[in-house]
Amino acid sequence: MVYMLCYIPLVFPAMFLLERKGLKLSCSIGAFLTLAGSIIKCFAVDQNLFYLAMTAQTICAIGQAFTLGIPARLSALWFGPNEIGLATSIGVFGNQLGTAIGFVVPPHLVQKKDPIDVIEKNFYYILISVAVVCAIFFVLSIIFVSNQPVKAPSRAQLEIRKSASLRKEENDFEIFKQSLLNLFKNFNYILVLVSYGINTGVYYSISTLLNLIISNYYQDENENIGVVGLILVASGLIGAVVCGFVLDRTKQFKYTTLIIYASSFLAMIIFSITIQINIWTIFLTTFLLGFFMTGYLPVGFELAAEVTYPVSEGTSCGLLNSSAQIFGILFTHTQGRIIITYGPFYGNLFLIIMLLIGTILTAMVKQNFKRQEAIKMALKEIQEHQHI
Numbered sequence: 001m002v003y004m005l006c007y008i009p010l011v012f013p014a015m016f017l018l019e020r021k022g023l024k025l026s027c028s029i030g031a032f033l034t035l036a037g038s039i040i041k042c043f044a045v046d047q048n049l050f051y052l053a054m055t056a057q058t059i060c061a062i063g064q065a066f067t068l069g070i071p072a073r074l075s076a077l078w079f080g081p082n083e084i085g086l087a088t089s090i091g092v093f094g095n096q097l098g099t100a101i102g103f104v105v106p107p108h109l110v111q112k113k114d115p116i117d118v119i120e121k122n123f124y125y126i127l128i129s130v131a132v133v134c135a136i137f138f139v140l141s142i143i144f145v146s147n148q149p150v151k152a153p154s155r156a157q158l159e160i161r162k163s164a165s166l167r168k169e170e171n172d173f174e175i176f177k178q179s180l181l182n183l184f185k186n187f188n189y190i191l192v193l194v195s196y197g198i199n200t201g202v203y204y205s206i207s208t209l210l211n212l213i214i215s216n217y218y219q220d221e222n223e224n225i226g227v228v229g230l231i232l233v234a235s236g237l238i239g240a241v242v243c244g245f246v247l248d249r250t251k252q253f254k255y256t257t258l259i260i261y262a263s264s265f266l267a268m269i270i271f272s273i274t275i276q277i278n279i280w281t282i283f284l285t286t287f288l289l290g291f292f293m294t295g296y297l298p299v300g301f302e303l304a305a306e307v308t309y310p311v312s313e314g315t316s317c318g319l320l321n322s323s324a325q326i327f328g329i330l331f332t333h334t335q336g337r338i339i340i341t342y343g344p345f346y347g348n349l350f351l352i353i354m355l356l357i358g359t360i361l362t363a364m365v366k367q368n369f370k371r372q373e374a375i376k377m378a379l380k381e382i383q384e385h386q387h388i
Helices: 002-021 023-042 050-065 070-078 084-109 116-144 155-166 172-184 187-215 222-250 253-274 279-308 313-342 344-363 370-387
Strands: none
Touching (some): 002 313, 070 279, 187 222, 222 279
16 A cells, blocks of 8 residues: 555656656666665564664665556657567566566465564565565666667657757746646547546455455465455466557557456456355456556556657556556445445445446547558658659
8 A cells, every 4th residue: 555655645746857867767766765665664564663674665665656657658768669569568578577476485484373583584585585686777777778760760759859959949847737627638548548447446455355256255265366366466467468569569448458358347346256156266257357457557547648649658658557546445445335335236336337437538549640641741741852
């Protein structure tokens, strides 16, 4: 929850840094804060140091605010038009991979039945290992990350660079403020902003309350519930890459997004109806949920980038992530209350209704894809010049 709460107020300074100061600074700040939080956690293993542990977790959460919007921005700056979707998907893949590792490794090293001294020792192993990995990637980000390649990877990026060179004398804050105003005036983007928040908020709610939902039907399946959580995340790894690949090959931004969104809606219905059959059925339906809901993330990023071009992808996607955090908090709280009061079926029904609304909003997005139009116009100008 602390990650959601920290992201919302920090999204605007994080977007400003990413858009106006570049990829390297944002990545370095995020990596440094994650490293700092991870090091502090190593000194907060003792059960009497809870507040120190929460301080460290908050520092890591602040660091995430500077890195969460990077995948879409990096793919636009460094990859060509036929690679952007897959590049964004791999960025989302990395985020989900970390979550999947979190489902698998800690439960095997830290178990309730162990003596307290063994638990503390194993916590040290985990936290020191994480800190070492964070240190390595912080150093790598300092050495290797660059703001952008010397040569623009696409015609769309070339046009943005030309425009930026003409605005060098303008104040960075004024340019950023104008970008935000353009976003909030864009009705297509507002539709994507809300529908993205709904879909991702449902995913956050399901993953947070998974134990509460399933334990109502299967009280002695704690280990299998952990497996269900792993399947939810692991299937998302596959979904993100597959959906990004399909988007790159088809360039059907709206229809790809709509099909994936509608599939998330149907998967949620199937999950809710079949949950009482047996635990093995839940494995299958959870795979579908994770595949389509996480598969939607990179596709939603790219749809937003298309309808908001030439606004920076870091800004448009930063607001999408903020929307996801807000809806995630609201849905988790609301579904939790519904489950406690009326039962898990009605909690799931609430999410089904939300996904239906999100599907309708996605269907309302008009096919006004400005980045693709910019690429087509640039190619047309080249062809006409060659004929002369």
